Amino acid sequence: MSRASIRFAVLLTLLLLLAGPAFAAHLGPPSDNNGDGSGEATWRAGCSCHAASPSTSTLVKVSGVPAAYEAGLSYTMTLTLEHSTNAGGGFFLSTEGVGTFSWTDDQLIRPEKDSGEDKTATSTGSGITQSDYTSPAEWIFTWTAPSSDVGDIGFWVVGNMVDGDGAPGATDHWNGLTFIINSPSTTSAAADQSTRVISSGDASLFDQTVDEEALEIERQHALSEVVMHNGIVWFFITLIALVVGAVVQKEILERRYGTGPAHLDRQLAYPEGLRRSLLAIGTAFLGMTWLAGDSATYLWSTAFFISIWSTYGVYRTILAARTPPTVKDMM
Known part of the structure; x- marks a missing residue:
């Protein structure tokens, strides 16, 4: 040459x-905290690449959660992350493979990276993460319960709100949320279809007034x-x-x-x-x-x-x- x-x-x-930096994107976390399959699951260990421990300054909130599931029924839920200064971020949600997740094309959601599934898929039996940095940090998805009663089902959510500089740092903050959807045998799931909002974090940190100049x-x-x-x-x-x-x-x-x-x-x-x-x-x-x-x-x-x-x-x-x-x- x-x-x-x-x-x-x-x-x-x-x-x-x-x-x-103009092209770099947050394309979803790895399935484990080492990124090579040898570490602890990300949904259990948290976003340790950004900070060693969770912070209540990030509010993780899931709405549309039923008290108990009915076998084979689908539930639409909304995952929202909030932070007083950081405007966007990402998440990891897992049920350890129980039930299936689905979402529409306009949602920045993908199957977890190490699932082996196409990143453009719109449904998965694995965990789900964001497909790109999302601001505001809100995602709508549908969870379909198993076709039979498998007992109580645990949900693990990790939400990470970042400062947008493209690299992990002290101003990035993550938090976790764990909850259970009871089995149909616990209560009458068919009779009680009410849903709830579950959250983790300090909501008092957020100023609910609308600042037009900031917007x-x-x-x-x-x-x-x-x-x-x-x-x-x-x-x-x-x-x-x-x-x-x-x-x-x-x-x-x-x-x-x-x-x-x-x-x-x-x-x-x-x-x-x-x-x-x-x-x-x-x-x-x-x-x-x-x-x-x-x-x-x-x-x-x-x-x-x-x-x-x-x-x-x-x-x-x-x-x-x-x-x-x-x-x-x-x-």
């Missing part, structure tokens, strides 16, 4: 890394983030379009005027082509791994761009090796 190509690839990578500031902040995100996206789309256009124009002119890359001896072309091929394959594999693992957009897009650029480099190396040597090349 020529020095100019290397400089360009490095420069583009640095630009994408700098733009990373406008929040709206302007959200608008500025959208404008910044779209600006960065279109900047790189335009940049890549210009690069691709320049490459295509160069190829067309070379074919029209019978020019091409300078001759490259095959003793040099083989190792050069091999290096570029390995780089193309390696970065393509890395990009697919990051994409499948819900990594930030700037990571897998950078890997794919380098892979495509390296593949083009292999093509140019082959052309250079096939170019007849000139007198100057043989001297």
Whole structure:
């Protein structure tokens, strides 16, 4: 790969890394607190990557909870998180696989990451988490009870309210909520269909008055983030379009005027082509791994761009090796 190509690839990578915070998203916590299957379940251990212990400053509230379930019946519930300063966050909810959860497409909900299910699914028998950072932090879902009486069913909820800077810190606060829905045999579930609101946290911390100025500031902040995100996206789309256009124009002119890359001896072309091929394959594999693992957009897009650029480099190396040597090349 020529020095100019290397400089360009490095420069583009640095630009994408700098733009990373605009693309980074909270795509849901791992199923365990180590993130590799060896730790304690997140719904039991809590959001320990953000803080070591829960905080009552985060209010976790679930409404629409029945006192007892009726076998096979569906219940629509609303999970809400509140914090005096942090506007949004995420959650993890589990029943240890008892019953099923479902939700509509407009809800930022997904099956828990390590369930093996598609992140775009709208129902699961596993736990559920947010599919992206959500503000305001509210999610509506349906829980369908098992088809038979399996006894009392426990619900574990962990809610995390974050400051929005994209990294764990002292200003992020999480809290947990555990409750039980009684079995049909405990009470007459068919007769008593009343629901309740269950919460955990210090509700007195919240100012219930509406501050119009604060709402406008929040709206302007959200608008500025959208404008910044779209600006960065279109900047790189335009940049890549210009690069691709320049490459295509160069190829067309070379074919029209019978020019091409300078001759490259095959003793040099083989190792050069091999290096570029390995780089193309390696970065393509890395990009697919990051994409499948819900990594930030700037990571897998950078890997794919380098892979495509390296593949083009292999093509140019082959052309250079096939170019007849000139007198100057043989001297």
